[in-house]
Amino acid sequence: MANIINRVGGKLKKVTRKVQKKFNSRGLILMYHSIGEEASDAWSLRVRPKHFEEHMEVFRKLGHPLSLSELYKSIQAGEVPDRSITITFDDGYYNNLQLGKPILEKYDVPATVFVTTSFVEHGLSYWWDELEYALMSPGQLPDQLTLRLNGNEHHWDLNSAATFTEEQAKKENLPRPWLGEEGTRCHFHFSVWAALQDYLPAEQRALVKQVVDWAGIPTPELKEPFRPMTPEELHILEKDNLVSIGAHTVHHPMLGRHSAEIQSREILQSKEYLETVLNHPVKHFAYPFGNYNDDTEGILEKGDFDCACSTQQEAVWKKSERYFLPRMEATDLSGEEMEETLETLFKC
Numbered sequence: 001m002a003n004i005i006n007r008v009g010g011k012l013k014k015v016t017r018k019v020q021k022k023f024n025s026r027g028l029i030l031m032y033h034s035i036g037e038e039a040s041d042a043w044s045l046r047v048r049p050k051h052f053e054e055h056m057e058v059f060r061k062l063g064h065p066l067s068l069s070e071l072y073k074s075i076q077a078g079e080v081p082d083r084s085i086t087i088t089f090d091d092g093y094y095n096n097l098q099l100g101k102p103i104l105e106k107y108d109v110p111a112t113v114f115v116t117t118s119f120v121e122h123g124l125s126y127w128w129d130e131l132e133y134a135l136m137s138p139g140q141l142p143d144q145l146t147l148r149l150n151g152n153e154h155h156w157d158l159n160s161a162a163t164f165t166e167e168q169a170k171k172e173n174l175p176r177p178w179l180g181e182e183g184t185r186c187h188f189h190f191s192v193w194a195a196l197q198d199y200l201p202a203e204q205r206a207l208v209k210q211v212v213d214w215a216g217i218p219t220p221e222l223k224e225p226f227r228p229m230t231p232e233e234l235h236i237l238e239k240d241n242l243v244s245i246g247a248h249t250v251h252h253p254m255l256g257r258h259s260a261e262i263q264s265r266e267i268l269q270s271k272e273y274l275e276t277v278l279n280h281p282v283k284h285f286a287y288p289f290g291n292y293n294d295d296t297e298g299i300l301e302k303g304d305f306d307c308a309c310s311t312q313q314e315a316v317w318k319k320s321e322r323y324f325l326p327r328m329e330a331t332d333l334s335g336e337e338m339e340e341t342l343e344t345l346f347k348c
């Protein structure tokens with residue numbers, strides 16, 4: 001019985017919250033990753049520069065661009081300006097500076113870039129891009145892949161996925177890699193990526209190297225805009241104060257799958273690194289993959305972060321919790337499509 005009462009009580013709370021939200025002003029936090037023309041984009045992370053500029057035009061026309069610090073302050077004051085729009089970027093791609101910042105400046109739209117620090121510190125390309133380059137480039141791959149590390153073994157029979165023509169590459173350019181049907185290259189790529197997720201960073205890098213060597217592709221030549229920024233470029237990015245920098249862990253793990261100790265290291269060391277490089281406090285955080293567990297919030301509090309962004313796809317309002325600010329994913333929509341979806345998003 002207590003269970004039924006709890007369940008009914010929980011449902012009522014949800015409904016009440018929905019009704020309350022309906023009559024309260026709301027804003028949106030948008031999550032971008034990368035700006036570029038690259039054709040291969042297995043994760044739908046890239047927005048073409050032309051579309052990014054159209055988005056900014058739409059935001060100026062239909063909303064009120066607001067920085068993450070301003071949004072945080074207004075939530076603390078118990079109010080979110082209606083139709084406020086807050087732009088964020090995850091990971092720290094160089095194209096955020098090269099292609100994104102000039103457009104942000106043109107429309108005077110503030111943004112926060114969440115940086116994964118090990119890639120910046122060591123000048124390494126993002127391992128998921130290397131994996132995508134090795135597995136999703138058109139061409140023939142061997143029939144079988146076996147990865148071995150520390151006594152673990154992963155094996156794949158590629159069968160029909162060994163062949164990947166230009167036509168198939170176009171056809172399999174799906175919005176999400178997990179949507180690929182079994183036997184397709186897209187499905188194989190996702191399966192290898194998922195197997196690597198459970199490893200520690202150094203192990204992931206060793207495994208990606210095994211995949212790259214097996215695929216017979218020399219060190220992937222990722223195009224310039226898709227590399228991480230250097231520490232000097234982080235300075236240039238935040239010069240003039242239109243763009244601010246937040247932390248996004250050291251290695252980009254799924255935090256919720258790790259111990260509190262590893263999470264602490266990942267979160268606090270990324271903050272410390274950025275504060276040393278930038279010489280000022282870093283107060284904002286974004287969870288890689290939007291993933292966390294019961295230990296994570298306490299670590300953010302201990303690290304004296306003001307707020308953190310999740311990937312919960314809904315609008316932000318005055319009662320949004322500061323360590324779980326919802327964020328909408330921004331994809332490569334045209335300005336017109338963005339205008340249409342913006343109206344829907346404000347109602348979420």
Ligand SMILES: [Zn+2]
Nearest residue numbers: 090091288289
């Ligand atoms: Zn990320």
